[in-house]
Amino acid sequence: MRGLPVEILSRDSESITFACYNPLEGLEPLKVEEIPQDWTNWKHSFGPVEVEDLVILPPWKKVIFIKPGLAFGTGLHPSTKLALRLMVETLKEGESLLDVGxxxxxxxxxxxxxxxGMVVGIDVDPKAVEEAKENAKANGVFVEFCVGEAKEVKDSFDVVVANLETEIFKRVLADILEKAERVCLLSGIYGEGELKEIEAMISSFNLSADRILTEENWYALRVVK
Ligand SMILES: C[S@@+](CC[C@H](N)C(=O)[O-])C[C@H]1O[C@@H](n2cnc3c(N)ncnc32)[C@H](O)[C@@H]1O
Known part of the structure; x- marks a missing residue:
């Protein structure tokens, strides 16, 4: 059985009971169970296992290292989680991405x-840009981080993501939408009142949200151009 993926269920001095995915020649199974059809949900049950400073994860998980610092964005806030969810659903291999804020x-x-593909991150706070650069290095990825606002960015991008605040969107939404060639992901919208305000702003550009996610009264929208 060397090299076969089996899980030992019990053993004593005379016998071993184990589980495996494929039938083994010459062995009659005690029990046969079908693997659940919903493979994705089955995969979700493999959470991280933490032992001291070690974290054990299955190989399909994608890991991001974020050093605790002063900049917003540890992944705990609902507005960050919603933006990440929309990115997972929307971003295609090789697309360029602008992250505003x-x-x-x-x-x-x-x-x-x-x-x-090419990723640029901008922020008005120079300290945040410094921390973002350190975090990119810790993750072994290259992102161009700069201090500034969307209107100062020359290029346009397949996808633009912005986790800001409704009051800020009122001032910079036009610039953000202009930089997006295919899709714009907007997060940091709190409550139904703000959601309506943002939807009205978007419709003034003859656009609309094709997807709205919510968590703990925070909202995030996807606007496809
Ligand atoms: C809510 S945090 C989002 C951080 C991170 N992107 C996340 O999703 O967790 C918003 C960030 O936007 C920055 N910011 C505020 N106004 C901005 C603007 N007009 N242009 C670019 N960045 C801005 C703030 O300094 C802050 O770091």
Whole structure:
């Protein structure tokens, strides 16, 4: 049985009971169970196992390292999680990505890890840009991080993600939408009132959200151009 993927269920001095995925020649199984059809959900049950500073993960998980610092973006806030979820659903292999309000760099770094091509992250806070650069290095990915606002960025991008605030969107939404060639992901919208305000702003550009996610009264929208 050397080299076969089996899980030992019990053993004593005379016998071993084990589970395996394929029938073994010459052995009659005690019990046969079908692997669940919903393979994806089955995969979800393999969470991280932590032992001291070691974290054990199955190989299909994608890991992001974020050093605790002053910049926003540890991954705990619902607005960050919603933006990440929309990115996982939306971003295609090789697409370029602009992250407006990058903070710790978490969304830009996630973009790279998800297979994006060129990724740029911008923030008005120079300290955040410094921390984002350190985080990209810790993840072994290259992202161009700069201090500034969307209107200062020359290029346009397949995907633009922005986790900001409704008050800030009122000022910079036009610039953000202009930089997006295919899709724009907007997060940091709190409550139904703000959601309606953002939807009205988007419709003034003859656009609309084709996907809205929510968690703990925070909202994130996907606007396809
Ligand atoms: C809510 S944090 C988001 C951080 C990270 N992207 C995340 O999703 O967790 C918003 C960030 O946007 C930055 N910011 C605020 N106004 C901005 C603007 N007009 N242009 C670019 N960045 C801005 C802030 O400094 C802050 O780091």
């Amino acid at each position: 990058t903070g710790s760099g978490i969304l830009a770094i996630a973009g790279k890890i998800l297979g994006a």
